[in-house]
Amino acid sequence: MTKKKTNNTEALLKKKIKDLTASDFAQLEKPLGTASRPFPMWGPQRVEHNGRSDIETVLSFIASDSHPLMIFSERSYEEVVALAYCDMPVPSMLPIFKDGLERRADPLLRQKDIVEGRQPQNDNYNRTQMMIGDPGHGKSFLGALQGRLRSTGSVEIFDCGGKNMNDLLFEMVLDFGAGDALPKAIDKRLKAGALEDISIGLLKSLPKGVVSTDKDGNIQSIDWAALKTAGTEEVESAFNTLKKVSTVEGLDNAGGNALGMNSQYGPLIRAFIENREIVLDEYNKSREGSDNALQTVIQFLIGELRECTVDNPLKNKDNTSGPSSFTFKRDDMGAGFFVTFTGNKTEDGTTTRSLNKSVYDRLKPDTLPDPDVIDWQHRICQMMVGLPVSTLYNTFQEQADKDPEAFGEWLMWLRQTKAKVEGTPVPELQETLLSNWQNVVQASEKLAQFYDRWAGMTDAEKIITNGNADLIEEVDEEYTKKEGMSFRRIKQHLEEAIPIRARMEPVDSPVKLDMKSWDKPPQLSERVEENASLHFGSRLVEFIERMAYEKSGAVGKNRLYTKLVKAMEEYGLRDISLQEGARSQQKSVEEALNISAFADKDIHKQAAMARKIFCDFVRQMDPEIKASDDEIVTPKKFVDALKYVQQKETAATNELFVANRDPESMFAGQPLAAAIIKDAAVYALENKDIDFTIDALVHHDDLIASFALPTVGAKNLSAIWDQNIRPLTSRDTQPANDDAAPAADVPDHDEALRIAENRSKHGIATTSLQVLYEDAEGERPVSVHVVRNEQRNKTLIVSEKAPSKLLAAFREAGVIHVDRNDPLAKTKVEAALSDMTRGMPASIKDVLADAFMYRSTEDENAPKAGNVSLVDRLLDKDLEPLFPKFVVKNDKRANGPQ
């Protein structure tokens, strides 16, 4: 009889190490850190500086085909690498991660040597790793991660806090009978509200932490799994309680509801028998003196003993049955077995105890270093996008900078592969952020520096030495424990920033209160859906600011609050601190993380978005069109159209692309039509008359729609500027000039003119276009006024009412559209202008108004009250264009993009 060959890897980790074959190894081996796929690593290294070498801790990598890190895993290769790169421990923990992987691999490599007929390289049978660090540092996560990299099953995390450690070997358990019939029956009645009052009272007396109640004392849940193995004393007491409940409820007579109590192998022995990993969490919070029987077992676990036997002290206690002893044997040790011990630093609190010297000697714990900026950044990235972009970027910076697109694609592959393990798609927010990974790196660096500073200010132990001695009266140990900065707090901040919630407007925003008819609900405008990433940065920074205040200023720690505010400014959390910096490449955290879905560089994604907006627009404009998106225009046609727009240079020629609603060409696959700006200033300069009629004008809605389409809107916004007015302002007239430089012999000190040409150093510009509009008043040309802040990619467009289907897209495009007939138009324009000119000189609005008037003229007979503001001019329906820029259908071109 031949032994059945294992066809998959799932059972291999359950095999004894000594039974593993060459074929098993071939299936299990998953190398990490090979020559072509290096894996980041952190550690001390000799670094040369100007001929002098120093020992420094650096972020480098492992990249060896001969000696990579070897993970023996039942998972597929792609799952192992995705998890290893995405869930990678913070840099300062990487050496411990490496150590853990090596300990797990050592006995298997030894066996492989034997199988392959080589002299075994090592004799390390230490199947343990112990880590000590601050709460929330990620110790148990690291232990379980290493287990997860190897196995698809769950890694048991045994909370040792307050427990008798001998229970790890043998424990008293409640026996609920087959299929947990009694707990299920009680749960069922609890859910139905059918439990007797006396039973409810009894259940509430179950050991602490097992029953959770709401604020009114109603039982919300019973943690049966925790109760089952709550510890010998607790199990005995729970047994008596449940017996009574069982009787009260009449469940003692039902078949299968037998309740018993037994001693059985504890979690450690079970993990050994089942060949799986276990994490003994918070080991030094276990009950003092309760781990005597464990000492020889630890000797076995670290490889000092080949075998050891432990007796069951619970055997025959209370007439229970159970095993009498267990013998750990090295020969029985399975490939999947491993024990991780974690412990808190003894400063953590009174429940944390110092372990015996012998335990320290045997387990040789690694103490986790305090997080550095690089660690904060790593964790921030993981929480934001699901993988540590910053660490990967820092490790492979040269290549990432050289080919950011390929680097981005690789990051996306890692995240999407991890998503397969998670069983869900990558959240849209993460996908958008990852598509803009440079922004994530930039923002996370600033955030990390800020959090590191915050951590320093709230660590009572270190404030004397880290430059925060002035906080000594405000920050004590109690405050550190309660409010000290930690990974958990950062997690909370990032979680809070995801959902879109009501937000407070800037204090200087104009506000209009309607004081009538409050007895009725307000009339709400159409709900505009918003992409979660569009204002993610703003939400995050707002929450951080709120927390900084609540944890300091609001509780009387004013000095701390002042320092936190200063740090927020120093590390550029907000746009406001960029009054000067806005012209540099450095974005604030807020700006870097406010990412429009339109920023996605993938033309196919852009086309998909544009197509949806276009089709919704077309159907809204003509409700008779019932055609589906596919029937209106295929995805491929839209991709082709966007590709054409993308490659076309239009800024110099003032060519535009507008929505095409001509049924014949639209249904033939042309969603866009060509248009061109014909400038009355040029006609004036050339002493020519306008040579087209009103019918040649592009319809208002078709132009407005183009601003809502990704790629198309951006292209059009760069093609509406000119220098045609400049020659008219000079005594010696010049021909129209398309170059970026001002026309020769024309003075260039007029800031208003530069603004009208989009050449201002402030990055602000304004112009007006003329298009066709039709309503109850008939067909006529109307103005479309545009104010643009190029640096912040924000645009204000004031015109007639825009189709509602475009509103959400406007937001993504950074466009604020205001209907000049809207009763709230003035408030909206004021708010938009305040936002767009924030950080600029106070006089800029006046200069903008002057710039605007280069192309308009006021009715001289109209009554005026003081200076007319830009807001009034933008909204003035009677304002006559002086040199109108007509947007006309471009008949000379072959029907737009093909």
Added chain:
Amino acid sequence: MAQNTEILEEVGVAVAQQNAMARGTRHLGHGCRLFSVESGWESAMIKGDKGVPTCDTMLSLEAAMKDENVKVIFIPADALMTDDDIEKICARNGVLKTLFKEVKK
């Protein structure tokens, strides 16, 4: 036809999951994530997805956490457990799962 229905269901599940993800995440232990899903078509889509167990008690959630074939778990609005209970169970099972908890609109 049956294939079309299947594709529609898959798309529906993906949309429901994305909507829940956009509403915010609670990061639990060991990479588990808890999302809130509105009761109605969204919760029905996720609940009806193949291979997604519905866990309405801590016992059933514990069992689902230990099941290697389960990646996504649905918790109905009337489940006998609090968010803290869910967090506790995730903390003691070092495994990566995605949880959707139904919430009333």
